Amino acid sequence: MKLAILSESPADEAALQVLVGYVLGRPFTTVQASLRARGWPSVEQVLPPIVRHLHFNTDADGLVVVVDSDDSVVHTSEHEAPGYHHALCRICRLRSVFRRATKNLPPARGRERVLRAVGLCVPAIEAWLLCGHDTSVTEQAWLDGQISGRQPYTRRELKWRVYGTERPSLQHETQRALQEVSRHHGDVRRLENDFPNGFGALARDLRAWQLPGRAG
Amino acid sequence: MIAAVQFRNFKALRSTGVKLAPFNLVLGPNGSGKTSLIQALLRLRALAGLAPANEPPATDGGPRIDFAFTAPYQDIGVSLGCHADELVCNVLSVSRPPGPEGEALWEKLRAKLRTIRAYLFDHYAMAVPAKPADSAELASNGGNLAAVLAVWREKHPDAYAALQAEFLRLMPEFGALEVRAGAGGTVELGTRLKANGHNFITADSLSQGTLYQIALLVLAFTPAPPAVVCIEEADRGMHPRSLREVRDTLYRLSYPQDLGMQRAPVQVITTTHSPYLLDQFREQPQEVILASKQGQAATFERLSDRTDILELMKEAHLGDLWYSGILGGIPGET
Numbered sequence: 033m034k035l036a037i038l039s040e041s042p043a044d045e046a047a048l049q050v051l052v053g054y055v056l057g058r059p060f061t062t063v064q065a066s067l068r069a070r071g072w073p074s075v076e077q078v079l080p081p082i083v084r085h086l087h088f089n090t091d092a093d094g095l096v097v098v099v100d101s102d103d104s105v106v107h108t109s110e111h112e113a114p115g116y117h118h119a120l121c122r123i124c125r126l127r128s129v130f131r132r133a134t135k136n137l138p139p140a141r142g143r144e145r146v147l148r149a150v151g152l153c154v155p156a157i158e159a160w161l162l163c164g165h166d167t168s169v170t171e172q173a174w175l176d177g178q179i180s181g182r183q184p185y186t187r188r189e190l191k192w193r194v195y196g197t198e199r200p201s202l203q204h205e206t207q208r209a210l211q212e213v214s215r216h217h218g219d220v221r222r223l224e225n226d227f228p229n230g231f232g233a234l235a236r237d238l239r240a241w242q243l244p245g246r247a248g
Numbered sequence: 249m250i251a252a253v254q255f256r257n258f259k260a261l262r263s264t265g266v267k268l269a270p271f272n273l274v275l276g277p278n279g280s281g282k283t284s285l286i287q288a289l290l291r292l293r294a295l296a297g298l299a300p301a302n303e304p305p306a307t308d309g310g311p312r313i314d315f316a317f318t319a320p321y322q323d324i325g326v327s328l329g330c331h332a333d334e335l336v337c338n339v340l341s342v343s344r345p346p347g348p349e350g351e352a353l354w355e356k357l358r359a360k361l362r363t364i365r366a367y368l369f370d371h372y373a374m375a376v377p378a379k380p381a382d383s384a385e386l387a388s389n390g391g392n393l394a395a396v397l398a399v400w401r402e403k404h405p406d407a408y409a410a411l412q413a414e415f416l417r418l419m420p421e422f423g424a425l426e427v428r429a430g431a432g433g434t435v436e437l438g439t440r441l442k443a444n445g446h447n448f449i450t451a452d453s454l455s456q457g458t459l460y461q462i463a464l465l466v467l468a469f470t471p472a473p474p475a476v477v478c479i480e481e482a483d484r485g486m487h488p489r490s491l492r493e494v495r496d497t498l499y500r501l502s503y504p505q506d507l508g509m510q511r512a513p514v515q516v517i518t519t520t521h522s523p524y525l526l527d528q529f530r531e532q533p534q535e536v537i538l539a540s541k542q543g544q545a546a547t548f549e550r551l552s553d554r555t556d557i558l559e560l561m562k563e564a565h566l567g568d569l570w571y572s573g574i575l576g577g578i579p580g581e582t
Contacts, residue, residue, distance in 0.1 A: 041492070068489065070524075070527060070565055070567075071527075071530075071565060073563075073564065074565065102562065103562055104562075187531075188531065191531075197503075197506040198531065198532070199499050199503055199506055199532070200506075201496040201499070201500075201507070202492050202493060202496055203417070203496070
């Protein structure tokens with residue numbers, strides 16, 4: 033399987049490479065080195081040309097896109113209803129951009145379209161990195177905080193918990209990210225349990241790629 | 249170390265002040281006072297080497313710059329002044345606690361002020377083989393880069409090795425960073441590619457950004473860092489994707505404890521025109537200073553002083569917000 037990963041930083045990308053491998057359960061290769069967005073809302077802007085490029089110029093089977101939710105609306109199971117679209121949910125928006133970007137593309141390189149897998153780190157990837165370490169950090173805790181108006185933690189606090197500083201170097205960030213995701217040893221059930229919509233959506237998308245008849 | 253600077257009639261800085269953090273990124277249009285801030289610090293350094301004036305600067309409307317300091321120097325005030333018809337401040341007066349203790353504290357601060365350094369790198373100067381020197385300190389244009397590294401190799405091998413290792417991590421295409429004897433008794437800087445390790449690539453064949461990167465590493469790994477480092481356009485020549493590493497290199501100076509180092513922090517003031525570098529400070533808006541120019545007068549504003557900045561950053565990148573003009577610090581403000 034050949035895929036591309038669009039992320040916000042090299043540290044995120046390193047962690048995602050591991051997690052995507054755990055979900056797929058088999059080796060994959062990346063067809064495009066280090067696709068990068070400057071964060072939201074750049075992801076929305078660069079996604080259509082990236083999809084088009086991958087479709088026509090590479091033999092990528094799929095594209096993985098993962099963004100931070102920051103303070104935006106968290107994707108929930110209600111958003112998964114057919115035809116539902118929440119205008120303030122980043123997963124809904126990215127799926128919509130993807131649909132529009134692929135809608136009129138003719139088949140190329142032996143496939144109909146580049147598959148997509150979209151994930152949302154709630155509120156940031158450091159929450160995923162703490163999974164299993166810090167039981168207070170979950171998607172539900174963040175959602176409850178949004179409802180009550182009192183968030184259980186801030187992005188800054190999550191950084192402290194993972195890196196021990198508010199200003200981690202990229203090298204340190206990458207090392208810590210790899211250490212933390214490697215703790216899962218290929219088993220992402222805890223991540224899917226604690227982050228059912230942000231990480232869960234990504235995992236479901238990736239597993240759907242393994243449908244019969246698809247290049248693998 | 250320097251807590252705040254207050255300006256009156258110093259070039260375009262007619263009546264403004266700025267609080268300084270351990271790290272400071274200064275943005276603004278040309279002529280908005282970014283370089284004047286650095287020049288004020290250099291003037292402070294120069295005058296700190298002389299005996300202070302007995303009287304405070306004249307209050308005749310001429311240029312005046314007042315400095316306040318962080319602990320343990322918070323009770324010391326330093327003012328630079330000059331006569332109204334002079335362009336350069338040339339009088340330094342000190343307000344300090346009385347007695348021998350106050351005198352000792354001032355002498356200690358004064359020694360630190362004498363170490364203030366400012367850099368505007370010149371890759372042409374950096375590429376030229378340098379005359380060997382005893383000093384391990386980088387010249388303001390980086391022109392003695394090879395000589396500094398030659399000194400480090402002999403006298404500070406640990407720092408030299410650490411710098412080499414970091415350079416090779418940042419630029420993995422290279423397999424070595426070296427200094428060697430050049431023509432006419434000079435020393436020259438060069439690298440070797442991983443793929444072709446036998447060829448010594450002299451500094452004049454290295455890219456502008458590579459040379460600037462080495463110079464920044466020299467500042468970050470120097471065994472005896474100054475109290476304050478000012479860098480003009482620290483991102484110059486760098487790819488936008490490399491700017492996070494530029495930030496990390498500079499943070500190494502300001503926040504050594506984050507890397508487990510025991511040395512005193514170095515206060516950093518750097519200017520930029522890059523929205524991409526500004527993006528790197530999304531989580532730390534208190535480290536960003538916007539310089540604005542209205543008519544002939546320039547002012548400073550710390551980004552975190554804007555009450556709506558966190559709200560604004562929910563919608564767009566910091567760099568885009570700045571470029572859009574809603575933060576100020578852009579050309580043509582009236």
